Amino acid sequence: MYVLGVIISCLLFNCRLSGDIACIMLPLTEELQAKKLREKCEMIIFEHVSTLCRDGNESCSVNKLFYFLHLSEKHSLTRVLDFCILVASEFTASERQEGMKQYQISTELRFKIFELADERQQIRAQDELDFIQEYKYRQKEYTMQEFVSYYYVRVIVRHEWSSWTRSDYVKDVAYRRHLRGLRLACLHFRYDKDLISEAVRTVRRDMKDEEWNDEFQHQYELLPQKIKTYLKGRKVDEF
Secondary structure: OOHHHHHHHHHHOOOOHHHHHHHHHHHHHOOOHHHHHHHHHHHHHHHHHHHHOOHHHEEEEEEEHHHHHHHHOOOOOHHHHHHHHHOOOOOOOOHHHHHHHHOOOOOHHHHHHHHHHHHHHHHHHHHHHHHHHHHHHOOOOOOOHHHHHHHHHHHHOOOOOOHOOOOOOHHHHHHHHHEEEEEHHHHHHHOOHHHHHHHHHHHHHHHHHOOOOOOHHHHHHOOOHHHHHHOOOOOOOOO
């Protein structure tokens, strides 16, 4: 009766729901075919999950994340589901297995999570390999932090907007190196707030450029959730 009363109040007075109440109400909105209230529940659940998981696997437990995966798949909450899949791919293989034991999710969904997790690992491995290959020739000139800052974050920034470099190719190279610089900075130099802030500002500017395409947007989506909160405007704290 209490939940039914909340539903009626929301329909009459357009009241604000909490994330937990929205999860409880969701099945009832489907039974009552209350389309607008269902959409409202989905929006509130998304806001709740994205706030809870704003630092990815650092701020959201496996149990919580897979509960929302199960809920969003069961009730076809596309936006919530897509977000949860990305966060789930940040967890380790053993953590994901633990979550899948707790909550039943489809084989198709499991495959999507494994596929994204594998892609993240491939990007990380390529970042490490290329960084090692490039840095070994400059290690006497720079510390690793200086090299990441100069060679990935800053050096192209100073030249890419000059008249002789304004081309799609150069911008393509710049975006790739900027994204790699951001990933390397957050992975290896998480306590260097100046370096991370510099890398965040550079990629944030790139994202506003008209040459930023679907390929780079996909690389952005594969960044850890915590980095994406910085790119969306959150002040960089200790990573």
